[in-house]
Amino acid sequence: MKLRVRFSKFGPIKYIGHLDTMRFVQKAIKSAGIPVKYTEGFSPHQVLSFAFPLGVGMEAESEYFDIEVVSMEGVEAFKDSLNREMCDGLTVLNLYELPEKAKGAMASVSAASYKISFHDERTAAILSEAVKKFKESDEVKSFKETKTGIRERNLKDAVYDIDENEGILTFTCDASSGGNLKPSALLEGLFSPFGIELKPWEYTLTRTEVYKTEDEKIVPLSAGLKAVNHD
Amino acid sequence: MRKLALNDEILLTIDKPARYIGGEKNSVMKDKTDIAVRFVMCFPDLYEIGMSHLGIQILYGMFNSYEDTWCERVYSPGMDLDRIMREKKIPLFALESQDPVKDFDFLGITLQYEMCYTNILQILDLSGIPFSAKDRTWDDPVVIGGGPCSYNPEPIAEFFDLFYIGEGETQYRNLLDLYKEDRAKGVSREEFLHHAALIPGIYVPCMYEVSYKNDGTVASFEPIYEDIPKTVKKQIVKDLSESFYPTRPVLPFIKATQDRLVLEIMRGCIRGCRFCQAGQLYRPIRERSLETLKQYAKELIANTGHEEICLSSLSSSDYTELEELLLFLIDECEAKKINISLPSLRIDQFSLDVMNKVQDVKKSSLTFAPEAGSQRLRNVINKGLTEEDILSGAKLAFEGGWNKVKLYFMLGLPTETEEDIKGIGLLCNEICKTYFETVPKEKRNGQKIQVTASTSFFIPKPFTAFQWAQMYTESDFREKAYQTRLGIMETLNQRSIKYNWHDTDVSVLEGVFARGDRKISGVIRYAYESGCIFDAWNETFRYDLWLKAFEDNGISIDFYTTRKREDDEIFPWDFIDIGVSKSFLLREWHNALMEKVSPNCRMQCQGCGAASYGVGLYCP
Numbered sequence: 001m002k003l004r005v006r007f008s009k010f011g012p013i014k015y016i017g018h019l020d021t022m023r024f025v026q027k028a029i030k031s032a033g034i035p036v037k038y039t040e041g042f043s044p045h046q047v048l049s050f051a052f053p054l055g056v057g058m059e060a061e062s063e064y065f066d067i068e069v070v071s072m073e074g075v076e077a078f079k080d081s082l083n084r085e086m087c088d089g090l091t092v093l094n095l096y097e098l099p100e101k102a103k104g105a106m107a108s109v110s111a112a113s114y115k116i117s118f119h120d121e122r123t124a125a126i127l128s129e130a131v132k133k134f135k136e137s138d139e140v141k142s143f144k145e146t147k148t149g150i151r152e153r154n155l156k157d158a159v160y161d162i163d164e165n166e167g168i169l170t171f172t173c174d175a176s177s178g179g180n181l182k183p184s185a186l187l188e189g190l191f192s193p194f195g196i197e198l199k200p201w202e203y204t205l206t207r208t209e210v211y212k213t214e215d216e217k218i219v220p221l222s223a224g225l226k227a228v229n230h231d
Numbered sequence: 232m233r234k235l236a237l238n239d240e241i242l243l244t245i246d247k248p249a250r251y252i253g254g255e256k257n258s259v260m261k262d263k264t265d266i267a268v269r270f271v272m273c274f275p276d277l278y279e280i281g282m283s284h285l286g287i288q289i290l291y292g293m294f295n296s297y298e299d300t301w302c303e304r305v306y307s308p309g310m311d312l313d314r315i316m317r318e319k320k321i322p323l324f325a326l327e328s329q330d331p332v333k334d335f336d337f338l339g340i341t342l343q344y345e346m347c348y349t350n351i352l353q354i355l356d357l358s359g360i361p362f363s364a365k366d367r368t369w370d371d372p373v374v375i376g377g378g379p380c381s382y383n384p385e386p387i388a389e390f391f392d393l394f395y396i397g398e399g400e401t402q403y404r405n406l407l408d409l410y411k412e413d414r415a416k417g418v419s420r421e422e423f424l425h426h427a428a429l430i431p432g433i434y435v436p437c438m439y440e441v442s443y444k445n446d447g448t449v450a451s452f453e454p455i456y457e458d459i460p461k462t463v464k465k466q467i468v469k470d471l472s473e474s475f476y477p478t479r480p481v482l483p484f485i486k487a488t489q490d491r492l493v494l495e496i497m498r499g500c501i502r503g504c505r506f507c508q509a510g511q512l513y514r515p516i517r518e519r520s521l522e523t524l525k526q527y528a529k530e531l532i533a534n535t536g537h538e539e540i541c542l543s544s545l546s547s548s549d550y551t552e553l554e555e556l557l558l559f560l561i562d563e564c565e566a567k568k569i570n571i572s573l574p575s576l577r578i579d580q581f582s583l584d585v586m587n588k589v590q591d592v593k594k595s596s597l598t599f600a601p602e603a604g605s606q607r608l609r610n611v612i613n614k615g616l617t618e619e620d621i622l623s624g625a626k627l628a629f630e631g632g633w634n635k636v637k638l639y640f641m642l643g644l645p646t647e648t649e650e651d652i653k654g655i656g657l658l659c660n661e662i663c664k665t666y667f668e669t670v671p672k673e674k675r676n677g678q679k680i681q682v683t684a685s686t687s688f689f690i691p692k693p694f695t696a697f698q699w700a701q702m703y704t705e706s707d708f709r710e711k712a713y714q715t716r717l718g719i720m721e722t723l724n725q726r727s728i729k730y731n732w733h734d735t736d737v738s739v740l741e742g743v744f745a746r747g748d749r750k751i752s753g754v755i756r757y758a759y760e761s762g763c764i765f766d767a768w769n770e771t772f773r774y775d776l777w778l779k780a781f782e783d784n785g786i787s788i789d790f791y792t793t794r795k796r797e798d799d800e801i802f803p804w805d806f807i808d809i810g811v812s813k814s815f816l817l818r819e820w821h822n823a824l825m826e827k828v829s830p831n832c833r834m835q836c837q838g839c840g841a842a843s844y845g846v847g848l849y850c851p
Contacts (some may be wrong), residue, residue, distance in 0.1 A: 011254075030538070031533060038568050149615075200239075201242075
């Protein structure tokens, strides 16, 4: 029996990297008494997989991991049990029953949306102009250094939706395993025409949702799943 | 949400920002407005090292169980952050509140190894607290040291207001009450220190005066006021089953060096190995009851969700109910999918069966600590292990499917000869031979026997029978390691034996600090100021700077290491009473030189003096 867990991550623990967050969640699952399934062997580990690693420094409103359990008894209370064992800033929002044949969280991810606010006024001031210019262009080139050389990409193909409101940038972009677009690459595409190069600490970055593709539409990873927790 | 002391720019550019943000599960937040005493506990090394230490978890939990006290933590910032903090003048802060260390009432520093001494100065420096206790005012926290190195606090005495001699569970409440009372009365810092010196187990360096003989040894060590005791008596927990235990330990987000739950089963050790300081410091032997341990194990697992648990003690095989405890743990942990990491147990059929259940035989190795290569030298150091014990244990293990053996030895033990050193290679060779005799070729499955011999250099420590011993020089050490390697190379099975040895230069300094006196503190400060820091780490250790510091201060290293000490010499640490008497240690020193073995506590009481506490398991 599989469950998909939706959670958020805010505050100082944005400095806890993906692997450490995962280790922490494993402990929380254990002390919460969730009847999680373990692998066989000398060092059994939980059957658990995160949808999309969060980079150090990024906050998140809606992330996912899948777990396999050996029993669904008392599943309505799992959310509260987990939240009692979480640290400050990590919150379980919902649990969903995942059909046996459903694709795993990680393989499902096709897109993600982000929210960015800027610390210095200069950037905030030209944001609307930058977004306008981006929307009007047919092509915004991005260059990424890879092992085999420099990869060129048209950001317009990777960004599905982009907007700006009162100095806050929101966008949805490709997050598939082959085409994931890093938010920093988009920022470079947006601001380098204005001669602005942003350092990671000059803006606050929040991932707002993670999506899968169903019937050629992108929908949240929880879409179509049945919530099993109270409230 | 908690505000951090470091900004995003710093946290995103340094290594492992998780070291500095606090907020770990089971860390304690309190409202500082209803707190009377703010205590910050420091382990002067990196977070991952400090978070592996049980002692701080005990005191942290105990202090926070007091309503009027809030205890927080601080560790040495890594070199990258150290640089940034100096450059930007960011004061060192505690993890929980992120408030500056200087704002606290107490700064407690645990002294686990000598090579952390320059990091103490780093902590004080970054906090903006004067190095010398005499330069501090009520604007500074009271700086208190504790842990094994506080049993010879003299080399760092200048940097501390107080030392706590003994187990922290016993006198801290009295110290905090005194502090509250004295601060409310508005007494001077000097007066408070005077009062503190009257609490059993509290050593206040500035309340004592040392004079030296012409030859540089101690002539006298006297309190400066009449009401201050001449000796400071080690404080111990009388009943371990009743003392505070941290069943809700702080869980680090990043992997600590020892990333597992710790169940402390007993204190003290019945084996009187003559080189071992811990074996004397923590006497008499006290056990935690089986029922208490079962309860703690359950709580620890429930409160943390940790995937590994281990037992802690100086010699777990000597715990009287070890079998019951392990069987309980195996049961409990199998159900909850928790790994048991076994301490080094004496190898016998029972321990092999247990290991078989909890470890992958193919991957795990067996550990023996003969410490010396020959029976003669093992008698000198009073290590009960015989060659027969080792070989029969190895034979059992080989039959059980093991083929990796680790052996630990010390080089430079008192009376050591070339024969003793050759014995290391011979013993390794015998173990290989036992393997080939025990496991027939067709049963080896293409596996090979692997013996790993590691040597460290013997450093005489205070409160051991060997506190009178002469230490060897660095070049002696190098020669001894070379001889050991040569001895191994000459054996028939040398291709199955791997040899590792420790660095020689760190050992020399450790030797100086271990038996140092107040004259050393100037060298430590000088070395720190010339760039020495993180001396326990190979990549930052600067032996050249240390040598220069000794030279520039006119302090002889040999005086502390290679010099011959007479039986009646007054040692800098003699004012501390650990229960074990100096006359017992001297008797043991003479027994060592006569190659005479002394029975352990369980066999026959040797009258070491620890019986005076009235609680030792085997004390008359």
